[in-house]
Amino acid sequence: MSNTTRKTNTGAIAIANAEGITKRPWFTPVVIAVVAVVILALPLMLPELANQTLARVVVFAVAVLGLNVVMGYTGQVSLGQIFFLGLGAYVTAYGEEQGWHIVITFLLSMIIPGLVGLLIALPAARLGGLAIAMVTIALPIIGLPLAKRMGDFTGGSQGISASFGQAPDWTGLYKDQWQLYVVLIIGAAAFLLTRNLVRGKYGRAFAIVKGNENVAKSMGISPYNYKVLAFTVASIIGGLSGFLYMFVVEYTSPETMAFHHSITLLAAMVIGGAGSIVGSVIGGAYYVFVPQLTNAINPNATALLQGIILLVVLFVLPGGVVTLPRLIKRLTRRRGGGSRPGAPGAAPPPAVPTGPEGAAGLAKPTASTPSSSSTTASSDEGGASTRPPSDGTTPER
Secondary structure: OOHHHHHHHHHHHHHHHHHHHHOOOOHHHHHHHHHHHHHHHHHHHOOHHHHHHHHHHHHHHHHHHHHHHHHHOOOOOOOOHHHHHHHHHHHHHHHHHOOOOHHHHHHHHHHHHHHHHHHHHHHHOOOOOOHHHHHHHHHHHHHHHHHHHOHHHHOHHHOEEOOOOOOOHHHOOOHHHHHHHHHHHHHHHHHHHHHHHHHOHHHHHHHHHHHOHHHHHHOOOOHHHHHHHHHHHHHHHHHHHHHHHHHHHOEEOHHHHOHHHHHHHHHHHHHHOOOOHHHHHHHHHHHHHHHHHHHHHOHHHHHHHHHHHHHHHHHHOOOOHHHHHHHHHHHHHHHHOOOOOOOOOOOOOOOOOOHHHHHHHHHOOOOOOHHHHHHHHHHHHHOHHHOOOOOOOOOOO
16 A cells, blocks of 8 residues: 555544544533633633724624624625614613613613614515615615714714723723623623524524525515514614624724725625624624734735735635635545545545355346446446546547
8 A cells, every 4th residue: 555545544534533523422512611611711811902802803793693694594685784783882872871771771772773673674675686785785874974963862973982891899800801701791692592593493484585585485484574584683683783892992983884894794794604603703803803914914905905805715715714624624535535436545446246146246136227237237348448537538449
């Protein structure tokens, strides 16, 4: 056995062992426990700037999660998710300015965007194709000047600030640590509830509506009702991200709802992975880290560099960064030779029984597969010369 064949077989065995471990019943609880311990320990170990940056990642991951519900799972094109984030931030800032209880402010930051989203979804869900995209484009375009004009509630062009992220004395935590813990807990609850939603009967209905509305109607599923539901849920999650945004950033202005932020949010969802819970987390990281990276490389070419990154990801990973492990697994299997017989480095084919008994066992005809038997026989008569070589060259006659 050559060294190349030995290495490929060793790689295939390693992959098979790894897949076997991941299918063990204890694997998922252990991974969840390890991740939970790491997440709980991180705020205590990281510096202040890192905690604030991670908190912002969670904020925008929640915003991308809402966009994923309406676009990734239901297939509606929405370009106005940033409007609901800004609305939730304004409700939070106004409630804090008025001295409302934090629980009431928290609930209103989701209820008001949810009601606005419902009012928009009721007529917009009847529109098909790009028409609903045009409706949602109008949200940030209208929201920005409206926030400037409603100065009594929004602070006008100067914006409004509210600081309510101080850690209670009994915790003994610094402000950045407390903010990160709170954001992680609320964000984890939002992700868990959304995961249960999209993996339950509503998620299956979303997938059917996204795949084919006529099929959904034939199954008794109303595409209109589920589109309205998805848009409303996305609006509520957007308002929640606005509350978290105000909790961490402590300032908002009309620029929060600018249209280019909505486009960046959409790009974050596509790069992370549409229709994926994990992809929403990756999208939040993209939203925070990539502009910082491109700005550090060349501040004058930030948009160009972000566009290049978007194109590269779309060409290499059309399903988003979340599909990267799947791509690596497929490439490794191909190098291991487990899927394509005849390819270089492929595993040897199974042994063919020889002798009268073996030949009789293979040649035994069945009533259900006469054609396959004849085909096999004819190919065997043709011999190895009729098979195309594994390197793709034209066989010699």
